[in-house]
Amino acid sequence: MSLVHINIFLAFTVxxxxxxxxxxxxMSSLLCLEGMMLSLFVMATMTVLNTHFTLASMMPIILLVFxxxxxxxxxxxxxxxxxxxxxxxxxxxxxxxx
Amino acid sequence: MFSSxxxxxxxxxxxxxxxxxxxxxxxxxxxxxxxNTISYAFITSLIPTMMFIHSGQETIISNWHWMTMQTLxxxxxxxxxxxxxxxxxxxxxxxxxxxxxxxxxxxSDPYITRFFKYLLTFLITMMILVTANNLFQxxxxxxxxxxxxxxxxxxxxxxxxxxxxALQAILYNRIGDIGFIMAMAWFLFNTNTWDLQQIFMLxxxxxxxxxxxxxxxATGKSAQFGLHPWLPSAMEGPTPVSALLHSSTMVxxxxxxxxxxxxxxxxxxxxxxLTLCLGAITTLFTAICALTQNDIKKIIAFSTSSxxxxxxxxxxxxxxxxxxxxxxxxxxxxxxxxxxxGSIIHSLNDEQDIRKMGGLFNAMPFTTTSLIIGSLAxxxxxxxxxxxxxxxxIETANTSYxxxxxxxxxxxxxxxxxxxxxxxxxxxxxxxxxxxPLTSINENNPFLINSIKxxxxxxxxxxxxxxxxxxxxxxxxxxxxxYMKLTALAVTILGFTLALELSLMTYNLKLEHSTSVFKFSxxxxxxxxxxxxxxPLANLxxxxxxxxxxxxxxxxxxxxPKSISQFQMKTSILISTQKxxxxxxxxxxxxxLTLSMLLFNLHE
Numbered sequence: 065m066s067l068v069h070i071n072i073f074l075a076f077t078v079x080x081x082x083x084x085x086x087x088x089x090x091m092s093s094l095l096c097l098e099g100m101m102l103s104l105f106v107m108a109t110m111t112v113l114n115t116h117f118t119l120a121s122m123m124p125i126i127l128l129v130f131x132x133x134x135x136x137x138x139x140x141x142x143x144x145x146x147x148x149x150x151x152x153x154x155x156x157x158x159x160x161x162x
Numbered sequence: 163m164f165s166s167x168x169x170x171x172x173x174x175x176x177x178x179x180x181x182x183x184x185x186x187x188x189x190x191x192x193x194x195x196x197x198n199t200i201s202y203a204f205i206t207s208l209i210p211t212m213m214f215i216h217s218g219q220e221t222i223i224s225n226w227h228w229m230t231m232q233t234l235x236x237x238x239x240x241x242x243x244x245x246x247x248x249x250x251x252x253x254x255x256x257x258x259x260x261x262x263x264x265x266x267x268x269x270s271d272p273y274i275t276r277f278f279k280y281l282l283t284f285l286i287t288m289m290i291l292v293t294a295n296n297l298f299q300x301x302x303x304x305x306x307x308x309x310x311x312x313x314x315x316x317x318x319x320x321x322x323x324x325x326x327x328a329l330q331a332i333l334y335n336r337i338g339d340i341g342f343i344m345a346m347a348w349f350l351f352n353t354n355t356w357d358l359q360q361i362f363m364l365x366x367x368x369x370x371x372x373x374x375x376x377x378x379x380a381t382g383k384s385a386q387f388g389l390h391p392w393l394p395s396a397m398e399g400p401t402p403v404s405a406l407l408h409s410s411t412m413v414x415x416x417x418x419x420x421x422x423x424x425x426x427x428x429x430x431x432x433x434x435x436l437t438l439c440l441g442a443i444t445t446l447f448t449a450i451c452a453l454t455q456n457d458i459k460k461i462i463a464f465s466t467s468s469x470x471x472x473x474x475x476x477x478x479x480x481x482x483x484x485x486x487x488x489x490x491x492x493x494x495x496x497x498x499x500x501x502x503x504g505s506i507i508h509s510l511n512d513e514q515d516i517r518k519m520g521g522l523f524n525a526m527p528f529t530t531t532s533l534i535i536g537s538l539a540x541x542x543x544x545x546x547x548x549x550x551x552x553x554x555x556i557e558t559a560n561t562s563y564x565x566x567x568x569x570x571x572x573x574x575x576x577x578x579x580x581x582x583x584x585x586x587x588x589x590x591x592x593x594x595x596x597x598x599p600l601t602s603i604n605e606n607n608p609f610l611i612n613s614i615k616x617x618x619x620x621x622x623x624x625x626x627x628x629x630x631x632x633x634x635x636x637x638x639x640x641x642x643x644x645y646m647k648l649t650a651l652a653v654t655i656l657g658f659t660l661a662l663e664l665s666l667m668t669y670n671l672k673l674e675h676s677t678s679v680f681k682f683s684x685x686x687x688x689x690x691x692x693x694x695x696x697x698p699l700a701n702l703x704x705x706x707x708x709x710x711x712x713x714x715x716x717x718x719x720x721x722x723p724k725s726i727s728q729f730q731m732k733t734s735i736l737i738s739t740q741k742x743x744x745x746x747x748x749x750x751x752x753x754x755l756t757l758s759m760l761l762f763n764l765h766e
C-alpha cells in the first residue's frame with residue numbers, strides 16, 4: 065500500500081481506539097466518531113478520484129449526509145444525559161431510568 | 163319615446179344620490195328633495211305604463227356592452243315587459259307615500275338625510291332588480307336590496323337587538339343566494355347565457371336543478387318556511403323601513419324572481435308541487451305564529467309572511483300573473499297598515515305592545531279608519547283591493563287539480579288572517595285605554611295625513627283600477643259551484659266572528675298559565691330557539707374537535723412520536739438487565755476487534 069493510504073488508515077485506527085477507550089466524557093467519544101467519519105470520507109474520495117471511477121463519486125457525499133444524521137442523534141443523547149446530570153460523565157449512566 | 167321616458171324616470175331617481183357631493187345634502191331640505199324626486203319619477207313612469215297598457219308592446223333596452231367572456235356577453239339591459247311596467251309605478255307610488263310619512267316619523271332624527279339616502283339607494287336597487295333582463299343585473303339588484311336592508315334594519319345600531327336582527331337578515335339572505343348562484347351556474351353551463359330571452363327560447367329539459375336553486379333563493383329573500391325568522395326580527399328597524407322593505411318591495415323580490423321564470427316553471431310539475439307545499443306551510447305557520455304575538459309590528463310582519471306564502475302558493479298552481487297582481491295590491495294595504503301602526507306607536511310615545519294600547523277608536527279617528535280599511539282589504543272583503551287578487555287566487559286554487567292538503571292549509575290560513583286582524587283592531591282600537599294618561603296623541607301633521615290618505619284611496623280603488631286595465635293573461639276559472647265561489651268569504655267571516663267572540667268572552671277572565679299550544683305560537687314554533695343555537699353549536703364544536711383534537715394532537719403528535727417513545731421506554735425497562743458500565747463494553751469491543759484483525763491478517 066502507498067504511504068497516503070497507510071496514513072489515512074492510521075488516522076482511522078486512532079479514532080477507532082479513541083472511540084472505544086475514553087475516560088469519562090461522552091463528548092470525546094462523539095468527537096472520535098466524527099474523526100472516523102472524516103478519514104473514511106477522505107479515503108473514499110481519494111480512491112474514487114485516483115481510479116477515475118466517476119459513477120461512485122456520489123458515495124462520499126451520501127456518506128457525509130448520513131454521518132451528519134448520526135452526529136445529531138448522538139448529540140441529542142448527550143443533551144438528554146446532560147439535562148439529567150449536568151455533566152456528561154459516563155459513570156453516571158448506571159441507573160436505567162428515563 | 164316609451165323607452166326613453168322609462169329610462170328618464172329611472173335616471174331621475176339617481177340624481178339625489180349624486181347630488182350628495184354638493185351642498186344640498188347638508189341642508190335640511192334634502193329629504194323634501196328626495197320625496198319630490200320620487201313623485202316626479204312616479205308621474206314620469208305613468209306615461210310609459212299607460213302606453214304599454216294601450217299597445218301591449220314589450221320592450222327591451224340594451225345599452226352598454228360591459229364585457230364578453232369567451233361566449234358570454236354581458237351588457238346593461240332593461241326588460242320592460244308586463245311585470246316591470248306595472249310594478250314600477252306601484253312601487254314608486256308606495257315609496258312616495260312612505261317617504262312623506264318618514265318626513266314626519268323620522269323628523270327628530272339627527273341623521274335624517276342619511277336615512278333618506280339609504281331609502282333612495284334601496285329603491286334604485288329594487289328598480290334594477292325588477293327591470294333586469296339578465297341574471298347578472300338581477301343579482302346586482304338582489305344583493306343591493308339585501309345590503310340596504312342590512313343598513314336600514316340596523317339604523318339604531320346602539321341597540322343590540324337591532325344589530326342581531328340585521329345580521330340575521332344578511333345570513334338568511336345569503337343562504338338563499340347560494341341557490342341563486344347555483345341557478346346562474348347551471349344556466350351558464352347548459353344554455354350558455356344569463357339572458358332571459360335566450361333561456362326561454364332554448365327551453366331546456368330537466369330544469370329541476372336551477373329551479374330548485376331559484377326556489378331556495380326565493381325562500382331566503384321572501385322569508386318562506388325554513389329561512390323565515392329574519393322577517394319578524396327585521397321589525398327592529400324604523401317603521402318606514404318596515405313599510406317599504408319588509409312589506410311591499412324587498413320581500414316580494416323572491417316571488418318576483420319565480421314569476422320571471424314562469425315559462426320554465428310551467429313545464430316542471432315537481433317544482434310546482436314543491437312550491438305549492440312550501441307556500442302552504444309558510445302561510446299556515448306564520449299565521450299561527452301571528453295569533454299570539456304582542457308587538458303590533460310583529461303581527462303585521464307575520465301577516466306579510468303569510469301573504470308571501472300565499473303568493474308562492476299561487477305560483478305553485480301555475481298562476482304567475484295572479485301572484486303578480488297580489489304583489490301589486492298587497493303593497494298598498496300592507497304599507498298602509500305599517501304606517502298606521504307607526505302613527506299609533508309615535509302617538510303613544512313609542513309603545514309597541516298591543517296589551518298597552520286601547521281606546522284609540524275615538525282618539526285617533528283617521529288612523530282608526532285607515533287601519534280598519536287596511537285590515538278589511540287584507541282579508542279580502544269583496545270589492546276592496548285585496549279582493550281582486552286574493553279571492554281569485556282562492557277560487558283558482560279550489561278549482562285546480564292540485565294538492566288538497568296544501569289547499570286546506572291555505573284556507574285555514576285565510577281564516578286566521580281575519581283572526582289576527584281582528585286581534586289587532588280589538589286590542590289597539592277598541593275598549594278602554596290601557597296606556598299612560600299623559601299622552602300627546604295627535605294626527606294633525608299634513609305629511610302623515612296625506613301619505614296615509616293616498617294609500618287609503620289606493621287600498622280601496624287600486625284593485626279595481628289595475629285589474630280592469632291590464633290586458634288578459636291567463637283566463638281565470640269562470641264556472642264553479644256556488645259554495646266554492648263563496649269559500650274565501652265564508653272562512654273570512656268565520657274568522658272574524660270567532661275572533662271577536664273569543665276576544666269579548668275572555669276579556670275579563672284571569673290570566674291562566676299558558677298552554678303548550680300558546681307557547682308554540684308565541685315562541686314562533688320554537689324554530690328560532692332551536693335553529694339559532696343547536697346547529698351552530700354542533701358545527702363549531704365538531705370543527706374544533708376535528709381540527710385541534712383529531713388532526714393536531716392525535717395524528718401529528720400521538721400516533722407515531724409519542725406512542726413510539728412510550729413503547730420503547732416500557733419495553734426497555736422490562737427486558738434489560740444491564741447496569742451501565744459503558745467503558746467496559748467499549749473496551750471489550752475493541753479487544754475483540756483487534757484480536758480478530760490480528761488473527762485474520764496474520765493467518766496466512
